[in-house]
Amino acid sequence: MSLFDDYHPLKGKMFQILKPDGTLHPNMKPLLSDQEIFNLYQKMVFIRLADQKALMLQRQGRMGTYAPIWGQEACQVGSGSVLQKGDWVFPAFRELGASLMMGVPLKTVYLYWMGNEEGSRAPNGINMMPVSIPVGTHPLHAVGTAWAAKLKGDKIVTISYFGDGATSKGDFHEAMNLAGVFKVPTIFFCQNNQFAISVPRKIQTASETIAQKAVAYGVDGIQVDGNDLFAVYAVTKEAVAKARSGGGATLIEGVTYRFGPHTTADDPTKYRREEDIEPWKALDPMVRLRFFLKGRGLWSDEVEKQVTEEAQQEIDQVVKEAEAVPTPSVEDIFKYVYAEMTPQLKEQMEYLKGTL
Ligand SMILES: Cc1ncc(C[n+]2csc(CCOP(=O)(O)OP(=O)(O)O)c2C)c(N)n1
Known part of the structure; x- marks a missing residue:
């Protein structure tokens, strides 16, 4: 039985490996070495700090509107770390993490949000498409690219990232339908962060889960704890391997939470209370990873300080460079x-x- 049979969406199970207290679920273990886990944690620290910096820059009038990733790091780092050179990523607008995982420089990401069109262009050889502000239109592009690759015999996969709200869009359903019919090598990665701006997930769609939307299209679907780096990594790895070997598409629903505002133009206090956020704080993807690493002797306050300082220095340097670029x-x-x-x-x- 494959993972996708075991966790078929209609069975109502969510795939998890790492518990919020840093211990592992029974009979589960990460598919990564301790060193690999530490490296990915370091990337998550960098991403969280780069995200916070962007928010501060916007508040100081040094950046335009920005859509923070805060809370969704495990979804993007876990899935992004599985991809290989030659694969294609189709982001929505909250994909700072996925961009950096693909090797897009932070400076490029910052330039985009500073209103410089240069920020839409990934360096040559990095198949990262530009930000898609129209909600849910880009899964179609990912499917088309995957279909083209299949026809050409290229062994690449494509992945599109989008939110729960996007799965109510017609284009999402067209993309899923096409992916099912032509069995193309694509991953639909839905980061179910519980909101589409102010609309809560529960009134966004009457589907019990997002993952079950895959069933209608003959595509594998799976719900995964999106704040669990190990689970996201394992599920994406399986989906990518299946896609590369001709097994077709997968819809992954990463269950996560957006800690920040929708964008810097949003005031979330208008539609959610502090006590709604509280239970999710205990599920923070970084906190559980820290517990895990501490248990392995790989994390301490000193390690955190060092990792944070190194990241902060690099980010500050990038800000200087981005701000030195002449206004277009x-x-x-x-x-x-x-x-x-x-x-x-x-x-x-x-x-x-x-x-x-
Ligand atoms: C086609 C289209 N309709 C409406 C909007 C306005 N809008 C921007 S983001 C958003 C909500 C998106 O929610 P979701 O897909 O869950 O992604 P999230 O922002 O939560 O990551 C809406 C309605 C848009 N950008 N494009």
Whole structure:
């Protein structure tokens, strides 16, 4: 029996390995070595600090609107660490972690949120697509790319990241349908962070789980504890291996929680209370990993201090570099839509330049 049979969505089970207290669920163990786990923890620390820095930069007027990942680190680090060079990632807008896991420099991510279009371009050789602000449109692109790869005989996989709200969109269902019919090598990674802006998951969809939406399309679906790095890693590894060997698509529902605002333009106190957040704090993906590492003699206050300081220094340096990049010209807004600008676009560009 495969993992996807054992945890078939209609069985109502969630896949878990690491408990919130840092111990392991019965008969479960991580598929990673202690050193690998420590390295991934270090990446999570870096991501959390880089995320906090972005929030601060926005509050100081040094960055535009920003969508924080805070709380969803295990989903993105666990899944991202399975991918290989040549695989393609299709992010939504909360994917700082997935971007860094793919090797996109933090400077590029910051530039995007600072309003510089250069931030949408991953370095050559890194198959990270730009941020998708339209909710749920990009799983279709991931399916199309996977289908093309299948036709060409390339052994790559594609993965799209999106939220629970996106699974109410028509394009998500079209993407799932196509993936099922053509059995393409793609992973749908839903980070169920319990909210679509102010709309709670329970009134977003009448489906009992997001994972069960896969059943209708003949695609494997699995619900995983999205705050459990080991479980996310194991499930994604299995889904990727299956996809590479011609077994088709998987919908992974990572059950997690967005600790921060939807974006810096949002005030979550309008729709959730502090006491709603409290139980999730005990499930924080970083806290349980720290407990685990401490139990293995790999974590202490000193280690934390060192890891944090190193990360902070690197982040501060990146901020300096990103802020030193000259502001793009107004023309950049208009230049890239057509090979040659239409008269209307030219007129709009001249108008805008005249207002500055
Ligand atoms: C097509 C479309 N409709 C509406 C919006 C406005 N909007 C931006 S984010 C969002 C909610 C997304 O929720 P979810 O998919 O759960 O992702 P999360 O933000 O929780 O990561 C909405 C409605 C949009 N960007 N695109």
